[in-house]
């Protein structure tokens with residue numbers, strides 16, 4: 056998968072693609088054949104930031120699929136919109152400026168065949184937070200004490216928004232409690248963790264995790 060153009064991104068307000076982003080792209084590329092075979096109708100990226108992941112998926116899968124990005128940062132929504140335009144991804148996408156999946160109906164929609172989220176995963180005490188840009192830039196990386204505060208809020212809602220047999224791709228680091236994340240996902244009706252890719256970089260051991268929604272969970 057080619058990295059989309061993102062020169063229009065303003066790094067003062069939007070998370071700039073880096074190792075975690077590119078490892079996620081590599082993992083999706085590795086799974087591309089099975090993703091295509093599963094014929095997804097709607098793909099949702101939570102926290103698209105620059106939009107490069109969603110745009111690369113759109114370039115690879117084309118217009119047979121609808122792409123939805125949900126980001127808490129309006130700057131990220133605007134940047135992702137531009138990334139789609141600059142990379143000529145067509146018009147079958149939409150962006151919502153919201154907190155996780157709070158903008159969706161609470162029950163029974165189960166419409167996403169694939170959900171992707173590179174969440175704020177850095178373990179951080181509240182006292183370490185620097186309130187840059189109304190806190191929006193801090194929210195791109197600050198995952199709370201265990202680094203999983205945002206994921207822990209999302210996971211219980213995932214079973215309501217992912218279709219049976221659908222896939223969830225998450226980015227995590229080994230400093231996060233990966234065992235509890237696995238248990239939380241199992242409790243929410245997903246398969247055990249599959250590590251699609253991992254890479255050690257300075258100060259972090261990145262993991263790209265894949266989960267599949269069990270068929271019988273409605």
Ligand SMILES: C[S@@+](CC[C@H](N)C(=O)[O-])C[C@H]1O[C@@H](n2cnc3c(N)ncnc32)[C@H](O)[C@@H]1O
Pocket residue numbers: 070071072073075076079101102103104105106108125126127128131153154155173174175176191194195196205
């Ligand atoms: C680590 S960045 C990842 C950006 C991009 N997906 C990438 O891989 O380069 C996390 C993104 O999640 C967004 N985000 C953080 N908390 C969120 C929330 N509660 N709801 C929606 N988006 C959120 C941030 O604004 C940011 O764009």
